[in-house]
Amino acid sequence: xxxxxxxxxxxxxxxxxxxxxxxxxxxxxxxxxxxxxxxxxxxxxxxxxxxxxxxxxxxxxxxxxxxxxxxxxxxxxxxxxxxxxxxxxxxxxxxxxxxxxxxxxxxxxxxxx
Amino acid sequence: xxxxxxxxxxxxxxxxxxxxxxxxxxxxxxxxxxxxxxxxxxxxxxxxxxxxxxxxxxxxxxxxxxxxxxxxxxxxxxxxxxxxxxxxxxxxxxxxxxxxxxxxxxxxxxxxxx
Numbered sequence: 001x002x003x004x005x006x007x008x009x010x011x012x013x014x015x016x017x018x019x020x021x022x023x024x025x026x027x028x029x030x031x032x033x034x035x036x037x038x039x040x041x042x043x044x045x046x047x048x049x050x051x052x053x054x055x056x057x058x059x060x061x062x063x064x065x066x067x068x069x070x071x072x073x074x075x076x077x078x079x080x081x082x083x084x085x086x087x088x089x090x091x092x093x094x095x096x097x098x099x100x101x102x103x104x105x106x107x108x109x110x111x112x113x
Numbered sequence: 114x115x116x117x118x119x120x121x122x123x124x125x126x127x128x129x130x131x132x133x134x135x136x137x138x139x140x141x142x143x144x145x146x147x148x149x150x151x152x153x154x155x156x157x158x159x160x161x162x163x164x165x166x167x168x169x170x171x172x173x174x175x176x177x178x179x180x181x182x183x184x185x186x187x188x189x190x191x192x193x194x195x196x197x198x199x200x201x202x203x204x205x206x207x208x209x210x211x212x213x214x215x216x217x218x219x220x221x222x223x224x225x226x227x
Contacts, residue, residue: 031213037156041202043217056214088156100146100165100208102215104158 003027006091012111013081020077021108022089025028031055031094032074034066036087043090049074062080078110087111115140117207119218123172133180134221136156136205138180146208147181147188152220153201161203164188192223200225 004025009019013019025032033056034046052068063079078085091105117138126132138147149161164172164181171179176196180189192199205218 020183033215039189040219041152043204045216047215050213056212066197077224088160089140092158094208094213100210101160102148102208103160107156107158109156 004091004093004103005107006089006105006108009106010109010111011068012113014113015081015083017108018077018079019081019083020075021089021091021110022073022075023105024073025091025093025103026072027094027095027103028072029093031069032071032091033094034074034076035090035092037090037107038087041085047074047076051104081110081112083112084088088112115207115209115214115216117143117216117218119203119205119221120152120159121221122219123224125226126192126223128195128197130195131191131193132195134203134205134223136190136218138186138188138205138216140186140207140209142209142211144167145149145197146210147179148204148206148208148215149177149179149188150204150217151199151201152204154172159203164179165194167178176212197225197227199223 031050047066049068065077088107092102131173145166147164162174176193202220208215
């Protein structure tokens with residue numbers, strides 16, 4: 001069973017379109033994240049949600065809007081896609097307590113043409 | 114602000130040899146965790162090893178071990194008996210448990226030569 005899953009795995013779209021990436025975790029974790037990994041492979045946090053509440057919002061354009069319908073899901077919606085949005089987007093969830101660890105999804109490769 | 118620095122963009126090692134990847138971090142928090150993640154060409158992020166900052170004993174996982182120097186804020190990863198499958202990008206990360214935020218280094222690409 002996949003612990004953290006993302007759909008789709010690949011996304012190719014035109015500039016200006018709106019797209020969503022979905023993330024689900026079946027680990028019972030309270031905290032979920034979105035990361036962006038650019039072409040240089042630098043990994044940067046975008047958002048963090050704890051129990052459906054936004055707790056971290058790094059300097060990310062308003063075109064990016066996370067949505068957490070419940071604590072097992074954290075979706076990322078992107079409006080008016082730009083060329084610079086092309087990257088790999090990783091979802092992750094975090095277990096707290098004595099086993100503080102982040103578990104990553106497989107990533108979604110987004111290519112904006 | 115929390116920072117993580119990996120000063121070696123690229124490293125290479127001969128198969129069966131030992132290699133050490135460097136990582137330094139800076140945090141004002143007293144409660145944090147440190148991690149090494151491996152990212153092979155498939156881009157999957159795989160947890161290699163974790164270290165609780167409050168523990169003095171260095172973590173080990175089979176061929177992987179860390180040298181955690183808390184005062185120096187250093188957290189290096191040692192890979193013993195390197196295998197071809199170890200070739201990947203390795204990320205060091207610091208998790209601030211109060212803020213629930215992880216900061217990642219820029220990664221070190223490890224090449225394993227047969």
